[in-house]
Amino acid sequence: MPTYPNNAIQDSTIETHAKALRDTLSSTTRVYHPDSTEFKTLSARWSALAGPKVNVVVVPSTEDDVAKIVQYARTTGLPILAFNGVHAAITTLGRMQGGIEIYMGQLSNVKIAQDNKTVTIGGGTLTKAVTDTLWNVGKQTVTGTCESVSVLGPALGGGHGWLQGHYGLIADQFISMNIVLADGTLHTIDASSDLWWAMKGAGQNFGIVTSLTSKIYDIEQYDWAIETLIFDGDKVEALYQAVNDYLSPVPAHLINWSYWLNIPNIDPNKPIVMLYIIQEGATAVSPTYTKPFHDIGPLSIDAESGDYRDLARWTQVALDSPPSQKTGLANPRFPAYIKEYNVAAQKLAYDAFAAEVSGNSPFAKSIFMFESYPVQGVQAIESDSTAFAFRDDNILTAPLIAYMPSSDELDRQAAELGNKLREIIRRGSGSEELHAYVNYAFGDESPQNWYGYEQWRQDRLMALKKKYDPDCRFNFFAPIKHDTYREE
Structure with missing residues (x-):
């Protein structure tokens, strides 16, 4: 049986491997080892929890270079992992404890x-x-x-x-x-x-x-508009009942997000609720959608208009937004798809979240995310036509437990809190199944949680894995393992 491809490069051979890679690859490909500033920058992760450890960073400049790096790693028995942007935080990446990082940044066009x-x-x-x-x-x-x-x-x-x-x-x-x-x-x-x-x-x-x-x-609609409404945490039940009543299902030209987070200058004692209502093809969000929320009594209302390129800035996920930066925080998420909000479960989850992240908590920077996109285009695609399995779900929820890592015990507490919050939401959905968006996954979920509970899905994935990656070389991100693979 193949062994798990995780043989770290020994310190004494790092430069040997780096030189061999330089000699193999095109002249504009860059290779860095751990004593360089570039290595530290390019190997830094957005989430510092259970991150992969690498010995050599290679920045390929051509697609053929990527193939040659993978060939070299296969020949030498070294693990490989592609790095690309930020936000991947799944703890299964931590299984890579030495090897070659392929940083994809030069392949940008x-x-x-x-x-x-x-x-x-x-x-x-x-x-x-x-x-x-x-x-x-x-x-x-x-x-x-x-x-x-x-x-x-x-x-x-x-x-x-x-x-x-x-x-x-x-x-x-x-x-x-x-x-x-x-x-x-x-x-x-x-x-x-x-x-x-x-x-x-x-x-x-x-x-x-x-x-x-x-x-x-x-482009069919050049105009976009947003209203950002901030509510006191005591309005959670009324707020999510209104979302169910007036924004469910979300029309194709609308997006509804909400965050629970601490903003001490608004409420020093507990998290606030920030609600986004975004409308395509409008210079102001229609009162049809906003009035029910105005009637609940928000602490503030902020309206903006612009175009599609403004959406990331409005929702704090632009390239230069604070949540997009690598700051040394651990940022594990605990996703669960649901079909609609269970108002009682939202209240239970809010109370549990507030109890653990308020005041001087080490988790005070945490955010609970609720993303409700329109699903008409998603659900128009046959579910069995892709490995993505959860087309029937409507809302993506995920607590993000942000903290500065300092001990195994703090990591354990963060995982316990994230899973507790996720379980409240799952139970409230009435489903026995946990549907977890793989791109937000924590890492303790099962392949069924990531890729669907139908046995035919699991069988098909394992058969393809056995055919295309029999030694499980690509096995660090939400891994699939075929039935004859054994770790040693």
């Missing part, structure tokens, strides 16, 4: 086809670059909401986005992709490949995507 119907995106391209480039020529496509993430990062796990009500998930836009497989070969695949299904929801398990060709669309 956006090329629109001559017929203006598709775009080819480099594997290291961040969301903002795609949004801005397309917008400048009157086009758009579904990407993640956060500007600091790559397009591919969320896409391979399905990928939610502002425009999904019209067009579906990020993965639903795929036309073709170049991918380096576990044997180090570079392939172009599309819907004719049996691997295509798996890449739309479980793609991190099967290779490194070096470029993607995706659908694009004409």
Whole structure:
């Protein structure tokens, strides 16, 4: 049986491997070892909890370079992990305890086809670059909401986005992709490949995507508007009842998010509730949607208008927003999909959250996130057509337990709190199943939680894993393991 591919490079051989990689790769590829400033910058994680440890950072400049790095790692028995933007926080990444980091940042490019119907995106391209480039020529496509993430990062796990009500998930836009497989070969695949299904929801398990060709669309609405309403925590029940009554299901031209977080200058004693109502095709959010929330009595109302490019700034997920920065915090999330809000469960969760994050708590920077996107485009796609399994769910919830890591005991307390909050929400949904968005996953979930409870889904993923990655080289992000694989 194969051994787990996790043999750290010994200190005495780091420079040997670094030199061998330099000699193998193109002249514009960069290789760094641990005593360099660049190594520290490029290997830093957005979440400091259970992060992967690397010995050599390679920044490839061509797609062929990625293939050669994977070939080298396979020949030498070294583990590999692709790094791309920020926000991945799953603790399974911590299983990599030495090896080669492939930093994808040089593979950043956006090329629109001559017929203006598709775009080819480099594997290291961040969301903002795609949004801005397309917008400048009157086009758009579904990407993640956060500007600091790559397009591919969320896409391979399905990928939610502002425009999904019209067009579906990020993965639903795929036309073709170049991918380096576990044997180090570079392939172009599309819907004719049996691997295509798996890449739309479980793609991190099967290779490194070096470029993607995706659908694009004409911009139909240039105007966007938002109202940001802040409520006292005592309004939780009334607020989420109103969301159920007036914003469920969310219309295709609307997005509704809310955050629970501490803002001491507003309420020094407990978290406030921040509610976003975002409308496409408007210069002000319609009173049809806002009046029920005005009637509840918010502490403040802030209205803004602009265009699609303003959404990330308005919702604090722009490239330069504080939540997008690497600050040394641990940022584990505990996601659970639900179909609608259980108002009683929301109250229980708020009280439990407030009890643990208020005042001088080490978890005072935590946020409880509730993301309600329109689902019309997502649910128009046949559920069995992709590895993404949770198209019938409507709302993505996730406590993010932010703290400065200092001990195993504090890590344990954070995990206990996150799972407690998630379990309140799951129980309130009435479902025995936990549906967890893999891109937000904590790491203690099961493959059923990440990729669906249907046995045929698990069987299909394991069969593809056995075919395309029999030695489980790509096994650090929400791993799938086939039935003949054994760790030693």
